[in-house]
Amino acid sequence: MPTGWRRLTGSSEWGNSVTDVQLWTYGLIIATFALYIGIAYATRVRDTKSFYVAGQGIAPVWNGMAIAADWMSGASFLSLAGIVASLGYDGSMYLMGWTGGYVLLALLVAPFLRKFGKFTVPDFVGDRYGSNLLRGLAALTAVLISMTYIAGQMRGVGVVFSRTLDVSVDIGVMLGAVIVFFYAGLSGMKGITWTQVTQYLVLILAFIIPPIMLSAQLTGNPVPQISFMGMVPELNSLLSELGFPAYTEQLRSMTDKVALTMALMLGTAGLPHVITRFFTTPDVKGARTSAIYALGFIAVLYTTVPALSVIAKSNLINRLDGTVYTEAPSWFTKWENTGLLKHADKNGDGIIQYRPGKALLADGAPDPKNANELHFDNDILVMATPEIAGLAPWVIGLVAAGAMAAALSTASGLLITISGAVAHDIYYKLLRPDASESARLNAGRLTVLAASVLAAYFGINPPGLVAETVAMAFGIAAATFAPMLILGIFDKRMNWQGATAGLLVGLVCTAAYIWYFTPTLGGPGTPDQYLFGIGTQGFGTIGLLLNVAVSLLVSRLTPPPSAETQAIVESVRYPDGAGAAQVH
Amino acid sequence: MTQTPTSLAPSIPAEEQRRRQQYWQATLRLTLGLLAVWLFVSIGLGVLLAPTLDRFQILGGPLGFWIGHNGAIYAFIALIAIYANRMAALDRQFGVGE
Numbered sequence: 001m002p003t004g005w006r007r008l009t010g011s012s013e014w015g016n017s018v019t020d021v022q023l024w025t026y027g028l029i030i031a032t033f034a035l036y037i038g039i040a041y042a043t044r045v046r047d048t049k050s051f052y053v054a055g056q057g058i059a060p061v062w063n064g065m066a067i068a069a070d071w072m073s074g075a076s077f078l079s080l081a082g083i084v085a086s087l088g089y090d091g092s093m094y095l096m097g098w099t100g101g102y103v104l105l106a107l108l109v110a111p112f113l114r115k116f117g118k119f120t121v122p123d124f125v126g127d128r129y130g131s132n133l134l135r136g137l138a139a140l141t142a143v144l145i146s147m148t149y150i151a152g153q154m155r156g157v158g159v160v161f162s163r164t165l166d167v168s169v170d171i172g173v174m175l176g177a178v179i180v181f182f183y184a185g186l187s188g189m190k191g192i193t194w195t196q197v198t199q200y201l202v203l204i205l206a207f208i209i210p211p212i213m214l215s216a217q218l219t220g221n222p223v224p225q226i227s228f229m230g231m232v233p234e235l236n237s238l239l240s241e242l243g244f245p246a247y248t249e250q251l252r253s254m255t256d257k258v259a260l261t262m263a264l265m266l267g268t269a270g271l272p273h274v275i276t277r278f279f280t281t282p283d284v285k286g287a288r289t290s291a292i293y294a295l296g297f298i299a300v301l302y303t304t305v306p307a308l309s310v311i312a313k314s315n316l317i318n319r320l321d322g323t324v325y326t327e328a329p330s331w332f333t334k335w336e337n338t339g340l341l342k343h344a345d346k347n348g349d350g351i352i353q354y355r356p357g358k359a360l361l362a363d364g365a366p367d368p369k370n371a372n373e374l375h376f377d378n379d380i381l382v383m384a385t386p387e388i389a390g391l392a393p394w395v396i397g398l399v400a401a402g403a404m405a406a407a408l409s410t411a412s413g414l415l416i417t418i419s420g421a422v423a424h425d426i427y428y429k430l431l432r433p434d435a436s437e438s439a440r441l442n443a444g445r446l447t448v449l450a451a452s453v454l455a456a457y458f459g460i461n462p463p464g465l466v467a468e469t470v471a472m473a474f475g476i477a478a479a480t481f482a483p484m485l486i487l488g489i490f491d492k493r494m495n496w497q498g499a500t501a502g503l504l505v506g507l508v509c510t511a512a513y514i515w516y517f518t519p520t521l522g523g524p525g526t527p528d529q530y531l532f533g534i535g536t537q538g539f540g541t542i543g544l545l546l547n548v549a550v551s552l553l554v555s556r557l558t559p560p561p562s563a564e565t566q567a568i569v570e571s572v573r574y575p576d577g578a579g580a581a582q583v584h
Numbered sequence: 585m586t587q588t589p590t591s592l593a594p595s596i597p598a599e600e601q602r603r604r605q606q607y608w609q610a611t612l613r614l615t616l617g618l619l620a621v622w623l624f625v626s627i628g629l630g631v632l633l634a635p636t637l638d639r640f641q642i643l644g645g646p647l648g649f650w651i652g653h654n655g656a657i658y659a660f661i662a663l664i665a666i667y668a669n670r671m672a673a674l675d676r677q678f679g680v681g682e
Contacts, residue, residue: 084653092634092652096626099657103622106664108613112669226656230644248649250635257631265626281680284676288668295664299657306653490612573608576680 005344013292021387024397025164032202032401033179036195036408036487038184047441050187051354052119052420054280058193063286064194064293069203071098071294072301073149074156074407080529082378088247090257097261097474099295099302101268104440106291108271110278111194112489112572114287119279120420121272121481126242126429128572130565131496132475135154136430137503139337139421141480142272146421149473150414154459156318156407159379164400170460177406184412184419185448189282193280199405200297206402209395211308214315217389224307230561234312242321244356247310256530259538266544267474270481273410273417284575287374312385319388320374321354328352331387339364343385347371411455419447472514472536479506487551492569498555506547513539614670618663625659647682648658 045051058066076098084091111556116124122142124137137151142283154173155179159184161172184192208224216222219230236246245251269272278287325343335341343367343479357370383403386395426437435443480503487494487502514536517525527535534542535541585609634648642650675681 089649090650092630092649092656095653096656100622100626100660103618103660103663107618108668226643227649228645229642232645232649248638254632258627261626261631285668285672285682288664288671292661292665292668295657295661299661303654340646412646440617491627573605573611574680575675575682578682 005199006510013494014393020393021396022164023217024394025400028394028396028397028401029164029404032198032405034122035198037179037183037424038169039194040187040191040196043194045188045190047439048119048424048437048444050190051441052279052424052445053276054188054190054193056117057278057282058280060286060289061293062193062283062394063277063290065200065272065297066193066280067294068199068297068301069196069409070297070413071410072200072203072406074153074159074403074409076243076258076301076305076383077207077403077406078156078159079379079383081305081308081312081414082381084306084426085313085381087251087535088245088377089250090252091306091309092262093257094264095302097264099298100261100413100433101265102291102298104131104269105274105278108484108489109157110291111276111284111287111575113381114278115284115572115575116182116279116568117279119424119532121275121485122421122425123429124565125484125488125499126425128493128565128568129496129499130562131500132211132502134432135425135502136501138484139425139477141507142421143418145271145473145477145481145523146273146414146418147451147458149271150411150418150451150455151458152473153407153414154455155219155409156379157404158459160400160403160407161318164377165358173456173459173493176404176411177452180338180361180408180415181449181452182204183443184415188444189212189276189416192409192416195412196409199409202398203402203405203409204297204300206398208304210389210391210399211304211311211397213391214311214385214389215307218311224311225303228310229337231310231314234468238317242317242355248314253533255533256535256538258536259425259532259541261538262303263458263478263538263544264474265541266478266482267476267540270477270483270485271474272421272477272481273413275481275485276417276420277413295475299455308382308385315385315389316376316381317354320352323352325350325352329388331384335380335384338380340380342375344373344375345563346373365485386481386567415448415451418451419444422447422451436507467582475510475514475537475540475543476507478511478540479547480521483544483547486547489569491555492566493560494551495555495558495565497558498551501554502547502551505550507544509546511541603678604680607674607680610674611679614667614674617669622660622663623658630656636641 040351049055057421080094113121118124118127122135122138125138126132147446154176157176158169158172160557162169163174165172177539183195201244212222215224215227216528219227221227232247236248240246278290281287281290286416325345326344332341336343342360346366346368352374353371354374355370355372357372358367359375360374383399386471423440425448427443439481482501483506484499513531515521517527517530517536531542613630629648629670630652635649637651638646
């Protein structure tokens with residue numbers, strides 16, 4: 001045991017009372033909420049261009065921060081480190097998948113869609129393919145993806161509320177929905193940009209401070225990205241003593257890992273709420289530069305995650321395994337009340353034993369088939385770590401505010417995307433082309449309200465864990481938007497017939513596969529029936545390949561797109577004004 | 585790339601048209617090159633070759649593990665930065681910038 005551990009475990013209780021922690025948490029959450037709503041009020045909008053694309057005047061560095069906050073969801077903040085800690089080596093799928101997609105976004109999608117210069121992704125699809133049918137389908141798909149994604153966000157907000165305000169997760173979800181509706185509905189994309197910039201700063205500070213402090217305490221090096229590698233061999237031997245596989249052992253099949261990593265990367269390139277953020281820059285060059293800033297800001301969190309996973313996992317095992325339950329630190333019983341942490345004393349010796357296997361059965365009773373007595377939910381790893389490590393109460397409060405910022409910033413971006421698809425593409429472009437500017441803005445706000453209510457419903461009844469729900473949105477985005485947008489830019493011969501057929505095949509196959517293998521949705525499949533051993537989250541890669549194959553085949557069997565359509569494709573390829581007629 | 589949209593043809597002279605095609609070809613070459621590196625780093629080094637690379641050490645732990653958990657992310661940022669930089673140069677060179 002390194003001296004750092006003794007220092008940590010030696011201070012049996014943090015010196016501060018629980019009231020301090022609650023005070024800091026309430027204070028920081030209320031202060032940040034007041035800030036977000038204040039920003040929303042100061043930037044409230046009266047026209048649709050501000051509501052949907054923030055007037056196209058956002059400088060790349062701010063846009064990069066806003067993209068980063070939009071991108072890093074409640075799942076990234078709350079669950080990712082826990083998932084990586086439990087997956088070990090194989091956690092690289094999520095780490096690379098959710099960052100590598102930005103290369104595709106930056107090289108194949110964002111600058112060209114910015115050049116096109118309209119409000120929404122279905123806007124581009126409808127004009128590029130000269131088809132209102134496809135515009136409608138794209139709008140519905142954007143709503144489907146964003147709703148799946150937002151459910152996970154609302155769940156994340158609910159988890160944080162339930163922990164910090166001592167309310168049920170369901171009440172927490174409803175509170176979150178009210179707050180996000182209030183500021184997204186009021187100020188649209190313009191206000192969201194500035195709240196997201198603020199939320200990025202809150203969430204990134206909240207995320208990196210505990211690992212920096214822990215890293216400094218345990219290793220003397222305050223840069224977790226450097227120090228965590230040295231702790232890996234030690235964690236390996238700790239795990240093998242308890243009968244676990246080593247942290248650096250790869251357990252998943254190569255096929256599944258490749259498919260999942262690719263599905264997450266390709267999905268990133270097709271997520272409407274992320275692409276829309278690139279519409280807010282002043283020009284094409286700004287869109288390219290935004291991508292550098294965005295991934296840079298995202299990387300601050302994403303390179304810290306694997307470090308925190310190693311540090312927190314080592315910490316957890318050292319602090320809890322072999323500890324007498326009645327002498328467990330005070331935070332343990334506090335977390336037990338939430339049901340996310342549990343000691344099931346199977347052998348009745350009063351000592352916590354952490355071993356392989358699930359401690360509890362699905363109904364919460366101890367599982368007699370293994371000796372593991374410690375149930376630790378992935379979702380609370382990030383939030384509990386500062387308390388477990390005995391950090392100051394303001395850090396614990398900041399982490400709660402950071403998790404809120406992460407979930408709310410993503411939820412607000414998603415709400416604007418849903419609103420754009422329904423109120424701009426379906427209501428205005430398809431149903432009421434004669435609608436006045438103020439009627440369109442009201443429709444936008446009304447859709448934000450309806451979407452908030454739906455999001456709260458799905459947050460209360462989520463189809464899977466937070467991160468799993470989000471991963472499904474990626475599968476569908478990879479199988480639908482990614483190929484439709486990339487082919488639309490790079491293949492001039494692609495026509496609406498090909499794109500429609502590809503979209504339908506990709507969407508139906510991916511959705512059916514996910515349903516079939518998701519027990520919580522009523523699917524009958526079991527993992528041993530997986531196609532090529534690829535799980536639900538990785539199937540988007542297959543969905544994309546099917547989409548591309550069908551699109552290419554059908555487009556070559558049908559007439560080429562009109563000269564007008566080809567001129568649109570031509571114009572998005574060049575940053576200069578050849579496509580001036582396309583500017584909104 | 586040989587198809588010229590008829591609606592644009594009258595307004596853009598042949599010389600201009602050829603320059604634009606060269607710009608687009610250069611863009612495609614750059615894009616494909618960077619994507620090859622992207623695929624090699626992520627799927628190649630980060631997944632398929634990772635077990636082999638684990639024989640080497642970096643910062644006190646296995647190299648393949650480090651690439652998948654940290655190293656690839658740094659490479660992704662570099663790729664996007666190179667792209668933005670080179671594209672800005674191409675925009676200037678072919679006179680198609682904003």
